[in-house]
Amino acid sequence: MKDHYDIVIIGSGMAGLVAANIMAREGKSVCVLEKNNQYGGNLQTFVRERTIFDTGVHYLGGLSKGQNLYRYFEYLNILDGLHFKQLNEDGFDIITFDDDEIEYPHAQGYENFAKSLTQQFPEEKKAIVSYCKKLREICDEFPLYNLQVGKPYQNNAEIFQQTAKEYIASLTENKKLRSVLAGSNLLYAGDPDKTPLYVHALSCNSYIESAYRCADGGSQITKLLIRRLKENGGEAYKHQEVVDFTCEDKKITSVTTKKGDIIKGAIFISNIEPKTTLKMVGAEHFRKSYNSRIQDLESTISAFSIHVVLKPKTFPYLNKNYYHFKDASRVWQGHEYTEESWPETYMVSMGVRKNQNEWGDQLTAITYMHYSEVAQWQDTFNTVANKNDRGQTYEQFKEAKTEVFLRELEKKFPNIRECIQSVYTSTPLSYRDYIGCNQGSMYGYVKDVNNPLLSFISPRTKIPNLYFTGQSLNMHGILGVTISGVVTCSEILGGEYLVNKILATETVDNS
Numbered sequence: 001m002k003d004h005y006d007i008v009i010i011g012s013g014m015a016g017l018v019a020a021n022i023m024a025r026e027g028k029s030v031c032v033l034e035k036n037n038q039y040g041g042n043l044q045t046f047v048r049e050r051t052i053f054d055t056g057v058h059y060l061g062g063l064s065k066g067q068n069l070y071r072y073f074e075y076l077n078i079l080d081g082l083h084f085k086q087l088n089e090d091g092f093d094i095i096t097f098d099d100d101e102i103e104y105p106h107a108q109g110y111e112n113f114a115k116s117l118t119q120q121f122p123e124e125k126k127a128i129v130s131y132c133k134k135l136r137e138i139c140d141e142f143p144l145y146n147l148q149v150g151k152p153y154q155n156n157a158e159i160f161q162q163t164a165k166e167y168i169a170s171l172t173e174n175k176k177l178r179s180v181l182a183g184s185n186l187l188y189a190g191d192p193d194k195t196p197l198y199v200h201a202l203s204c205n206s207y208i209e210s211a212y213r214c215a216d217g218g219s220q221i222t223k224l225l226i227r228r229l230k231e232n233g234g235e236a237y238k239h240q241e242v243v244d245f246t247c248e249d250k251k252i253t254s255v256t257t258k259k260g261d262i263i264k265g266a267i268f269i270s271n272i273e274p275k276t277t278l279k280m281v282g283a284e285h286f287r288k289s290y291n292s293r294i295q296d297l298e299s300t301i302s303a304f305s306i307h308v309v310l311k312p313k314t315f316p317y318l319n320k321n322y323y324h325f326k327d328a329s330r331v332w333q334g335h336e337y338t339e340e341s342w343p344e345t346y347m348v349s350m351g352v353r354k355n356q357n358e359w360g361d362q363l364t365a366i367t368y369m370h371y372s373e374v375a376q377w378q379d380t381f382n383t384v385a386n387k388n389d390r391g392q393t394y395e396q397f398k399e400a401k402t403e404v405f406l407r408e409l410e411k412k413f414p415n416i417r418e419c420i421q422s423v424y425t426s427t428p429l430s431y432r433d434y435i436g437c438n439q440g441s442m443y444g445y446v447k448d449v450n451n452p453l454l455s456f457i458s459p460r461t462k463i464p465n466l467y468f469t470g471q472s473l474n475m476h477g478i479l480g481v482t483i484s485g486v487v488t489c490s491e492i493l494g495g496e497y498l499v500n501k502i503l504a505t506e507t508v509d510n511s
Helices: 014-025 068-075 110-120 122-139 164-171 175-181 197-209 219-231 274-281 288-295 371-377 392-412 428-435 477-493 495-510
Strands: 004-010 030-033 045-048 051-054 084-086 093-097 100-106 211-214 235-237 242-248 251-257 262-270 302-310 321-325 345-349 362-369 420-426 466-468
Touching: 004 014, 014 030, 014 219, 014 477, 030 262, 051 362, 068 477, 068 495, 093 175, 100 110, 100 197, 110 122, 110 197, 122 164, 122 175, 122 197, 164 175, 164 197, 197 477, 219 235, 242 274, 274 288, 274 466, 302 392, 302 428, 345 392, 362 371, 362 392, 371 392, 371 428, 392 420, 420 428, 466 477, 477 495
Parallel strands: 004 030, 004 262, 030 235, 093 321, 262 466
Antiparallel strands: 045 051, 084 211, 093 100, 242 251, 251 262, 302 362, 302 420, 321 345, 345 362
């Protein structure tokens, strides 16, 4: 490592790697420090029985030519090496319910989306068209979502003051249609009383525009970002867990890693959770009110996932995702489960290979789980880089939950048990340890319509050379954290300058 860097980035999640690439392209000396065995945060994959599983990225939106994520990836120069498979255009997400054999598709392309739902709800065409129009209008209020210069939401404060549930209910009296429109709310841990409409719109819009899976896992995005970073003179180091920040004269001067390495820099960007960052820097370096506000932020719920290795040629590859609910009237209440009712909702997604044939080789099912269910093992930490056995009772807990979950899946996929070769699980502790999120939180901090500004965290801190990036800033998901990396770099380089740089790349490519 060098004696001193222009930019030191702590954590190699997508936002950190995007920021690293931007700054390296600007000629800055950049160093990325990652605690784990793998770069990429939620882009990490793992292999069981020669089968690749994604930890967090099950599909991506906005990746067709000219769309927002495509344009960001084009600027980052990673499109050529990536392999994607587009999901079914007439139903990339399928919403289903117990006691209802009909499958309700979310189709790609707004015209197609409206047409396919209108076929199932012919009297509701006006509501469906209004819904599509509203989503696009809201997304237009966020300039960086559309690679434009400007401050978000300056013309329309209302989008922060209405819940997604309220808006959908205002469109139609048809309760089933309401449930279908809200059916993919596991994408953002939708809460009926808190989740603002804009969160629903930003989460759903890019998938409706286009929906893809990463062939052979999302870690290919990480590998290309690391490769491009190094081509531009940047550096990245694994197994380098930052444990301390040194603050002198109201500025960060260095970070210290678990190995005892001291890395000095001019600017520090933390891609780890703000709560953790503040604790490491030291609360005394921030205003009490600011520190309290961050530490008191509510984190979104965590998840329990089962990762199934399928026996060869037993279960067909499904080029779509399923969002299933036990009860169509409780689409917004999946996180309010009891021990008896769990799981009330789940998502099923399959991995895809570069040369995918008709048979699937793996399947992942995800549902909500509160951190309190695993709190008794919270003092144990277990990653590839730092192995630790949580004990027999933890294994029994996972086995019992897996059995309950499989019984629910059997209702939807009756022959699934005979197709299973083996099952692996992730709990809130797995997400906490590998991703570094507070209590295994799926999507950072709760966005609350009752206090919209509370969960907005500026990339700037009161320490002039310390910045935040990542899903805690604005939005989660690949697109959300890509934009987060851009937002953080805009604070350093200037927003108009950076957006124009990105747009200039497009002009060169098109000419």
